[in-house]
Amino acid sequence: MKKYGLVIALVVLTTMGCLKGQDDPVFPSPDLTIPVDESVTLQKAMPFPFGAAVNVGLLKNNTTYRNLVIKEYNSLTAENAMKFTQLHPSENVYTWADADYLVDFAQQNGKRVHGHTLIWYKNPPSWVLNYQGDAQAWDNLLKNHIQTVVSHFKGKVASWDVVNEAMADNGTLRDCIWLQKLGADYIAKSFIYAHQADPDALLFYNDFGHEYSTTKRTAIINMVNNLKQQGVPIDGIGLQMHTNYMQSDKNLADAINTAVATGLKVHIAELDISMNPNNIPDLTFSAGLAEQQKAKYEFIVKTYNAIPKNQQFGITTWNVSDADTWIRGEYNRPDWPLPFNDNYERKAAYQGILDGVK
Numbered sequence: 001m002k003k004y005g006l007v008i009a010l011v012v013l014t015t016m017g018c019l020k021g022q023d024d025p026v027f028p029s030p031d032l033t034i035p036v037d038e039s040v041t042l043q044k045a046m047p048f049p050f051g052a053a054v055n056v057g058l059l060k061n062n063t064t065y066r067n068l069v070i071k072e073y074n075s076l077t078a079e080n081a082m083k084f085t086q087l088h089p090s091e092n093v094y095t096w097a098d099a100d101y102l103v104d105f106a107q108q109n110g111k112r113v114h115g116h117t118l119i120w121y122k123n124p125p126s127w128v129l130n131y132q133g134d135a136q137a138w139d140n141l142l143k144n145h146i147q148t149v150v151s152h153f154k155g156k157v158a159s160w161d162v163v164n165e166a167m168a169d170n171g172t173l174r175d176c177i178w179l180q181k182l183g184a185d186y187i188a189k190s191f192i193y194a195h196q197a198d199p200d201a202l203l204f205y206n207d208f209g210h211e212y213s214t215t216k217r218t219a220i221i222n223m224v225n226n227l228k229q230q231g232v233p234i235d236g237i238g239l240q241m242h243t244n245y246m247q248s249d250k251n252l253a254d255a256i257n258t259a260v261a262t263g264l265k266v267h268i269a270e271l272d273i274s275m276n277p278n279n280i281p282d283l284t285f286s287a288g289l290a291e292q293q294k295a296k297y298e299f300i301v302k303t304y305n306a307i308p309k310n311q312q313f314g315i316t317t318w319n320v321s322d323a324d325t326w327i328r329g330e331y332n333r334p335d336w337p338l339p340f341n342d343n344y345e346r347k348a349a350y351q352g353i354l355d356g357v358k
């Protein structure tokens with residue numbers, strides 16, 4: 001059977017080659033993979049934790065995905081399963097099944113779990129948006145959600161993105177239900193409530209844009225430094241780093257090193273490197289693009305590897321393979337942002353990550 005499969009695949013590939021012309025890349029292109037040395041994995045090669053955001057449905061139903069997660073990573077983030085709406089869809093209902101599945105999987109396979117995310121402007125369920133109550137009632141709502149979730153996973157989830165994306169690109173706090181109901185204090189309160197529920201969990205402020213907006217970066221760093229000065233229990237800063245191959249090395253390094261200057265732990269928390277930031281609808285992935293992506297992954301890993309060891313919380317990519325990326329769905333465009341291709345094979349980007357710690 002395997003032989004026939006191979007013959008069919010060869011015929012299909014040859015036909016595609018004929019139709020497209022020899023020099024045109026095929027999508028997804030198998031010849032853009034790198035040779036696999038089974039003894040090398042990201043978790044073994046990296047001198048700091050290396051993780052991925054995982055999709056619980058894929059973990060349950062796609063054996064290739066599941067095995068790759070077991071093999072390559074030693075830190076896991078739930079891509080969606082621990083968000084407010086997923087965990088707490090109505091006032092008196094908590095739905096733990098998917099998040100518990102992920103945590104059990106992580107425990108069985110010796111992986112760290114990073115919790116994402118307790119409070120996020122984007123994710124309040126409609127019951128929260130429609131909630132009626134005075135300031136004290138809103139404070140209780142915030143506290144109850146955070147403490148129920150953090151307590152549920154106490155001892156199993158090592159760290160949390162407590163507040164996600166509170167800052168707008170113009171450096172002011174983003175308008176959201178929490179800001180409207182509780183004022184700017186919702187951020188400090190969220191950290192305090194999370195710490196009360198699990199004093200051992202490391203607590204992060206997570207956001208994007210450090211590498212493309214100095215205004216936003218400065219506002220985030222100032223906010224985080226203020227929280228620290230006020231004695232708010234904050235341990236780390238998450239740089240999402242949804243970036244693209246055209247981003248300058250200087251901007252990427254500035255993002256990392258400015259965060260390091262806070263003295264907090266730094267998590268590159270949602271790394272992916274878009275190859276089609278200009279939304280070209282018929283772009284194909286080529287050897288040239290693969291090399292540029294490799295260089296960008298290498299640069300980020302190299303820069304991160306050079307920061308003080310005690311500030312290295314780790315690097316997490318936002319999902320595993322190009323087939324699983326949020327980017328294709330969100331922007332409705334072809335893109336190949338991750339180190340594994342659609343067939344879960346290693347791309348040049350994977351080698352770039354390895355080369356970053358050479």
Ligand code: 9MR
Nearest residue numbers: 079080083116123164208240270318326
């Ligand atoms: O990748 C996530 C996607 O599957 C969800 O539909 C989306 C909305 O919940 O969130 C995506 O993840 C985001 C993360 O939680 C916060 N930073 C930006 C990520 C990409 O949008």
